[in-house]
Amino acid sequence: MTSTISTRARLREVRYEIRGELARRARELEAQGRELIKLHIGNPGAFGFRAPEHLQAAVAARLPESDPYTHQQGMPAARDAVAAHYRRRGVAGASAEKVFVGNGVSELIDIALRALLNPGDEVLLPAPDYPLWSAATILNDGVPRYYACTADDGFLPDPAAIEALVTERTRALVVINPNNPTGASYPRALLERLVDIAARHGLVLMADEIYEDILYDGAAFQPLAPLAGEVPCVSFGGLSKVHRACGWRVGWALLSGDPVRGGDYHHAMDLLGALRLCANVPGQHAVEAALGGPDTIGALCAPGGRLYETRRAVVEACAASPWLRLHAPQGALYAFPQVVGAAAEGFDDHAFALELLENEGVLIVPGSSFNIARRDHFRITLLPEAELVREVFRRIERALDRHVSRLPARDVA
Structure with a gap:
């Protein structure tokens, strides 16, 4: 007699629709010969972006030295470069000893939470969040507690509402x-x-x-660690987005704040880093070149630059639509439109995303996948060319018009 292999129960609490059911359906459609426009992942290389040439050269030049394991916290040169980067950002005490290099920020988020949480400990997370944060909290036996960031408030949180969520079990913000x-x-x-x-x-x-230098229309980035001072703070960054090198899997984390209070936590992160031996070595050779080299992202985010012009196309499409409202993104690689008006009646973001995929050949991510209760948002990436995004919104508009046409007359009115 055979039985299925049981899996960890807490996995049933984890959501990651970015690569979930809709993405699986997209692969099925592609296998049938359908051509799709996939806007669900912030993956620069999939849209024709390349890592800057000086990063590629740095890796190629040092590739013969990349065979052995390196230190569990990362190569000394890479950690020195990260520490210097944060000192330039205003973190006076940043040192290589407090830097951890990982296989992307994703791995380091998991390590940072695993080093901190005991079963039942709570983590304050934004809603919407990047769902890896919720997943890593849950899978490390923690409890996510969400603070709201709504479109009406420019997606910024209310500090008083955050503080109201703090309990004796809260460990991290x-x-x-x-x-x-x-x-x-x-x-x-x-x-x-x-x-x-x-x-x-x-x-x-x-x-x-991770998106620290991807900014639009004069928006400013304020790093948190310089403001935190002696408060323990883990700052995460990497090569994936600003430097368009997602597949290299190179991220870093800096632990700042009171070294006495953070000493045991540092040792716990070091132990977990040692258990996975080390991070990808070839990609670490690019860290010094990335953080000490020329700015290669600014022009893309300025008027005339590819990211800026795609963002402009999204903003204009939403402004022209009777069914969409958008708080224009100030940074990062995404827009998060809200469905409004008659189209919001009976609207379900997941059902809409599936209908858009099946009938219009466009893959987006439902807003509720980012751990919000509302089901009236969706996320798209800003990485395609502007003209392709204009076509996407023509298809979105058709799908919303169909939804409105199916509503009872009293709802449309």
């Missing part, structure tokens, strides 16, 4: 800035209030800043 999926960029005054909450309640700050 997560900030994603610039934000995925909304594109919000957090102002200094707001971040200072979040630091104050963490200081008074003994929380660890976790700052996901």
